[in-house]
Amino acid sequence: MRLLRSVLLRLATTAVTLLGVAVIVFFVIRVVPGNPVAMMLPPGATEEDVARLSALYGLDKSIPEQFLIWAGGVLQGDFGTSITARQPVLALVLGRLPATLELSVMALVIAVALGGVAALTGTRLRGTRVEGGIDVANGMALSVPDFLWGLVLILLFGVLVPVFHISGRVTPSLDLPFTTNFYLFESVLRLRFDLWADIVSHMFMPALALAIPLAAIIGQLLKQSLKETMHLDYVTLSRTKGYGENHVILREALPNAILPTLTLVGVQFTFLIGGTVIIERLFSYEGLGNMAIEAVINRDLPLIQGIVILFAVIFTAVNLAVDLLYALLNPRLRHA
């Protein structure tokens, strides 16, 4: 019952958060320099042309008036029409969301795998040169931003040893039988592993670039948690019972040590989605982040609003999910 009340409270605060984000974004992008009509009109246009196009895109009204019109539309599921693509914003944004989600999830899986292996190996071989090597690798992974990792990967696996695709999400010449935009997921469901391999070969480098810094964070935190847990009495007890070191780490220490890492992974996942903006641009990956940059460059105000609102929804949803998962996994919270 308490859990349900807590969930309802979180949903209410989420709604307030989203409203706040909508108001801030709407006003800020209209106040910063860069009027889409000024960008659109070529030299030679007159003041009348400016007025005509401003009216056409609804920019002739005051900002509060524009907001009320937009908010009224949003409540009815109409996020407006993109100025550049001349398509409904909602359709454009939802059409690109699966690509970004798949990339983010793949990056998360890689990060968890790399970080987990690094942490477990470091813990198992603590005090040795291997742990030192892992710490050095972690430091390097953290100190280099993801887009630079992207450039390094392009050079290594795109140019020097060209085994992965540098740009795009799928080879243009392939015929896709998909009915959704979750290409990776649907290719598995349809048992089209030829397409799956092609999609993975496009996604791998951007996903790895996103994953490397996150893997380092996960690795460091999990190793630290594991080390602390390894000194606890119950772990010592399991050792005295004769269990091997691998069993002690995996079965005894890990379930407790993983909780802080899980919270971190949830929070970092939202940052990961934010990080796709730059990485998608670098790899010309047809996701939401790439679309966001185009929208900002072109001052496509309705599209910017739609993308930011969707990002905000994802952030709050992921945080909510992490909180719930944490409550379910942590007995003290579950029974509180």
Next chain:
Amino acid sequence: MNLNRRSLLKLSAASVALGATGLPARAQAIDELVIAYNVTLPSWDPTVGPSAVNPTIQGLYQSVFDQFILQQPDLKPAPGLLTEWGWNDDRTQVWMTVREGVKWHDGSDFTAEDVAWSLARVAKPETGSPIQFVWGTLANHRVEGNKVIADVVQFDPTIFKWMYFLTGYVLPKAYYEKVGAEGFEAAPVGTGPYMVEKFERNAFVRLKANENYWGGAPEFKTVTIKFVTDAAARVAEVESGNAHVTLEMPYEEYDRLKGGPLAGVAAPISDIGMIFLNDIDVMLDPNVRKAAAHAIDKQTIIDRLLGGYGVKIDTLETPEYDAYDASITVEYSPEKAVELLAASGYSPENPVKFKIQTTKGFKPKDYEMIQAIVGLWRKVGIEAEIEVYEIAKHYELRAADQLAPAAFYNWGNSVGDPTTSTGFAMFGPSPHSVWDGEDLINMIGPLWGEADEAKRIEGWKAVDRYVAENALVIPLLQYVQPILHAPGVVVTPHASGALLPHLMKRA
């Protein structure tokens, strides 16, 4: 595994060999042409919205649609869908003869109705054409046989030039009316050399050759244009053999690759770099303006910063433009700059101060060029403070006439007419002009409606001379567009900057 130096070398060699087997596109005969393009295509309608006036997208549009009049690689017009055109004697009507035997991509006949409808559509304010102020100078479009006639509401000597410029495209009347704007976005139909086979927004467009193209079927039957907006990724695409052609990369990268595994072509295009001078503050002093112009060593800047890829200009006209006059020059003379500043009481010890705005990374070495210019200015007694702005802010400030005393910008004019370079940039009443001097307004005013072409061009040359002599703007350079391509492709550059696959051939 015992990994020693020898085994590491063997492993590396094996990896390289394995990788090379996957992507040997450069060495093979090219079946499907792949182009790594520097911009994305937001919308397929080439006549409305922001995309319609984005010069970098025009090459994509021209692959699928035809303009009313064909523009050749040297910017000169040629018969296209219109085979002949002109005014009647008293300039109250225009007439256009429409090419016969042309088919739309959906197999239907292209007719004069399509031309009349396309012209009338963009002339309507409600269509949302950004160029309505031009197309609206014609009205009452009508068809007589294979001719289209329209009444001239306001005489514009450049109207036919707009027919191969921004938004000057012919769309299919029947098809567009049947499918509507949304249907047209989903399945665009043109008369151009290529047909759209597949389009993924922000990702790629796959084109099939129009075998019935009136200008002859393109050599490459399938062309994939990948939208790769990052320059490093574009270079990697061609370097790895994933793409055969790309454009707009750093000149250093161009030089590194063109003599090696790739071929290259770098030709001047119609874009120029310039510094707007606003008629405010110290720029009202002619000595300051002239000193600022004389103190810039344009050729050295081009040589040192752009690797020689640029053409020095002293007016807003490039050599390909109709009103280019090679006799108008502004010499580089720091001595003269010092003299001029001294006459106004300035010196290196007591410099004149103003702000200069510039983009950073919008055009090749834009910020670095301004840094160099500020350095040259400092030597003669000009202390300029650099402010970096986004291009979107430039447009807004320019429209509000709030630019700093000096502001770097790049200007495109792919029709090469003086009205769309000097005219729009320097005519005070235009919201896009920065210099608002009455003298210049009086010189330019009569030229807008000048019907005698020779007199009109001479008039613009006189304006350019006046602008140069009084340093009302500082033209810097004409840009050179670098294109890298596989040795198996022959690329014909277009002076408008449009990269056109139908002009590409097999080597």
